[in-house]
Amino acid sequence: xxxxxxxxxxxxxxxxxxxxxxxxxxxxxxxxxxxxxxxxxxxxxxxxxxxxxxxxxxxxxxxxxxxxxxxxxxxxxxxxxxxxxxxxxxxxxxxxxxxxxxxxxxxxxxxxxxxxxxxxxxxxxxxxxxxxxxxxxxxxxxxxxxxxxxxxxxxxxxxxxxxxxxxxxxxxxxxxxxxxxxxxxxxxxxxxxxxxxxxxxxxxxxxxxxxxxxxxxxxxxxxxxxxxxxxxxxxxxxxxxxxxxxxxxxxxxxxxxxxxxxxxxxxxxxxxxxxxxxxxxxxxxxxxxxxxxxxxxxxxxxxxxxxxxxxxxxxxxxxxxxxxxxxxxxxxx
Numbered sequence: 158x159x160x161x162x163x164x165x166x167x168x169x170x171x172x173x174x175x176x177x178x179x180x181x182x183x184x185x186x187x188x189x190x191x192x193x194x195x196x197x198x199x200x201x202x203x204x205x206x207x208x209x210x211x212x213x214x215x216x217x218x219x220x221x222x223x224x225x226x227x228x229x230x231x232x233x234x235x236x237x238x239x240x241x242x243x244x245x246x247x248x249x250x251x252x253x254x255x256x257x258x259x260x261x262x263x264x265x266x267x268x269x270x271x272x273x274x275x276x277x278x279x280x281x282x283x284x285x286x287x288x289x290x291x292x293x294x295x296x297x298x299x300x301x302x303x304x305x306x307x308x309x310x311x312x313x314x315x316x317x318x319x320x321x322x323x324x325x326x327x328x329x330x331x332x333x334x335x336x337x338x339x340x341x342x343x344x345x346x347x348x349x350x351x352x353x354x355x356x357x358x359x360x361x362x363x364x365x366x367x368x369x370x371x372x373x374x375x376x377x378x379x380x381x382x383x384x385x386x387x388x389x390x391x392x393x394x395x396x397x398x399x400x401x402x403x404x405x406x407x408x409x410x411x412x413x414x415x416x417x418x419x420x421x422x423x424x425x426x427x428x429x430x431x432x433x434x435x436x437x438x439x440x441x442x443x444x445x446x447x448x449x450x451x452x453x454x455x456x457x458x459x460x461x462x463x464x465x466x467x468x469x470x471x472x473x474x475x476x477x478x479x480x481x482x483x484x485x486x487x488x489x490x
Contacts, residue, residue: 192221193381193388196232196244199346199420201427201434202268202373203245207419208402208412209395220391228327236261242381247300248372248455249462255481256472261376263482265393266442266455270364270371273345273433274304277329280357282339285312288361291339294324294332298471300371301326301342303462307370308362330354345430346420368435369452370461372445382483393486397439404436439487446484455482 197203206224209215215222227235229246236244237259244261246254251261282288285308295301306316324332329341330351340361341351352358364371375392382389403412410424417427437445444453451457459478466472 192223193242193385193392194223194225194240195375195392196225196227196235196241198227198229198232198245200229200245200344200373201273201416201430202436204416204419205267205399205403205412205436206245206396208399208415211415212402214395214398215392218391218395220388220395222392230325236376236378241378242385243375243377246374246376247462248374248459249300249303249466251374251376251481252459252463252466252476252478253298253471254376256466256474256476260379261481262379262382263374263376263455264382264389264484264486265375265396266437266445266484266487267373267375267396268434268436269369269445270344270373271368271433271435272363272365273348273430274301274342274364274371275344275348275351275360276305276308276340276342276362277333277348277351277355277358278340278361279333279336279355280359283359283361285309285362286314288312288340289314289318292320292322292337293340293342294322294329294338295342296326296329297321297323298466298469299326300462301344302469303465304362304364304367304370305342306465307367311366333358345433346422349430363433365433367452369445369454369458372455372458373434374455376481386486390486390489394490400436400438403431404438439490442484442487446482446487448479455484 197206210224232244233246233250233254235241237254248263251263255261293305295305309316322338326343326347329343329347332338333341333351334354343351352360377389402408413424413427417424445455447454448456456478463476463478467475
């Protein structure tokens with residue numbers, strides 16, 4: 158067999174040349190060595206990756222990655238178009254993405270929203286019950302819509318008691334300031350901008366009231382995960398290094414400076430945004446990756462999102478949630 162292969166190689170090189178084969182080998186090596194392409198956007202739990210990039214922790218860990226900055230919805234579109242290995246998104250949106258053809262595996266939970274997602278109401282409205290009969294600007298079918306429904310239910314209201322105006326999240330602060338709606342639902346930095354732009358406005362309900370309703374994750378294509386699992390394990394390890402750096406009082410100021418610089422915000426102004434984001438250490442994430450009902454589990458939380466998505470016709474059939482979650486890289490250590 159070896160002799161036959163050597164003879165075949167001799168024939169090939171005779172007719173097309175050794176140099177051409179060398180080029181093919183070089184191109185093949187280049188393709189196989191492409192970095193992992195990860196999309197991230199303007200959310201504290203994802204901006205935090207900037208620390209690892211600046212400190213060159215990925216290089217130290219021996220993993221080749223490229224982080225690409227997007228507006229949130231654009232990052233989901235790029236992932237669906239097959240341009241990325243992974244994208245930073247919410248667990249609910251991971252289900253939507255998969256149901257519409259872009260399957261992923263949630264391998265890392267960065268955080269859960271702990272106050273940064275808000276219902277912000279105009280002056281004079283101080284609680285959710287006062288929203289009855291009012292107009293609310295919200296990006297329908299996204300996590301803000303789910304947060305709003307929870308808030309309404311807890312206040313004895315139904316969705317039919319209010320009028321929803323479909324507004325892209327990045328436009329909510331302007332819409333509230335225009336007076337076209339009585340309240341908006343948005344996440345930071347948009348929710349904070351609404352509070353600043355409309356004097357006297359109030360955050361009448363936040364994700365701190367529903368901890369675990371909105372998990373922010375790193376979702377990877379099944380193909381990339383299967384082919385590069387060891388590399389993804391290194392990415393996960395770097396994440397927990399980032400969390401430790403942010404949470405350490407000795408290094409938190411530097412962390413805030415790096416994160417604030419990425420989005421053009423002073424460190425002192427970025428700190429409140431960080432407080433509204435519960436970053437998860439490895440030990441905390443191990444609990445979240447346990448299969449259980451309720452919002453303390455990524456599985457339980459995703460079931461709530463799945464029910465919402467089917468109810469509001471975001472997609473037709475309930476998703477196989479278990480197939481979209483793999484916490485083994487966190488649980489391994």
